[in-house]
Amino acid sequence: MIRRWPLWLALATALLAGPGRAAPLEPCPAEQGCRVEGGHYRLILPDPTSSKAPIAALMFFHGWQGSAEEIAADPGLRALATRLGIALIAPDGAGRTWSYPGSPGRHRDEFAFVGRVLDDVAARFAVDPRRIMASGFSQGGSMVWYLACRMPERFRAFAPVAGAFWEPLPPACAGPRPAMVHTHGTADATVPLAGRALRGGYRQGDVFRSLAILDPQARAVTVADLATGPDALACLPLSADGMAPLELCLHPGGHVVDPAWIERAWRLTMPESEPCADHLSVKR
Known part of the structure; x- marks a missing residue:
């Protein structure tokens, strides 16, 4: 699942950051990053x-x-972080992959690794652990799905792009169901909405079945329920009123990611400040 970014991405820093912005800080050195047991991560403040x-x-x-x-x-993600005034955390996958359930990777316990990264960030930097969104693309998007299922309490919201659960699908997820916006291309042949079989007996999972596992009470939809224009992103809320947002967004393209989709998910699911104890209940 090789990443293919939009061609305009190289221009995003100049367009989004705007004039007069101070340069972001990189406290994790480029050559080794910030080390934790099992790997490292990069951080942009x-x-x-x-x-x-x-x-x-x-x-x-x-x-x-x-x-x-x-x-x-x-440049697109850095500009997005600058625009929102937030930190960008980039965990490094062992073997340039992620070892979630169903993945061909068997390098480490990813859930323990991500937990150590979150703990290290909270201990070393002025990052609010209650206001972190997990996002990712392709196999990284699938990793985000498993975090939403297994570690929903460690993140405020989730915004996977072009990746869902892999077979065998998890029978159920831990609660409470977190806020999530999933984005996918209807013409994606690398990670199709319905999933596909890969060599070695591995199989990508179906997005719609994944949504039903994450939230059995979610509204059931098909591609036909979302009308996408030639360049449009069509989003459909799936959650009941008063629940954390759950949306499926489809675009007519293939296996690509646009930082604007992540920004949209951020503005929908991430409040400006941390509310009270019932923070997972969002009025719509």
């Missing part, structure tokens, strides 16, 4: 003079054959 309060963060999981270094250097 916004201008420290912009706020004295703990900042929110986007943790982005790279696709197959990607790396934390590529994510940390990506």
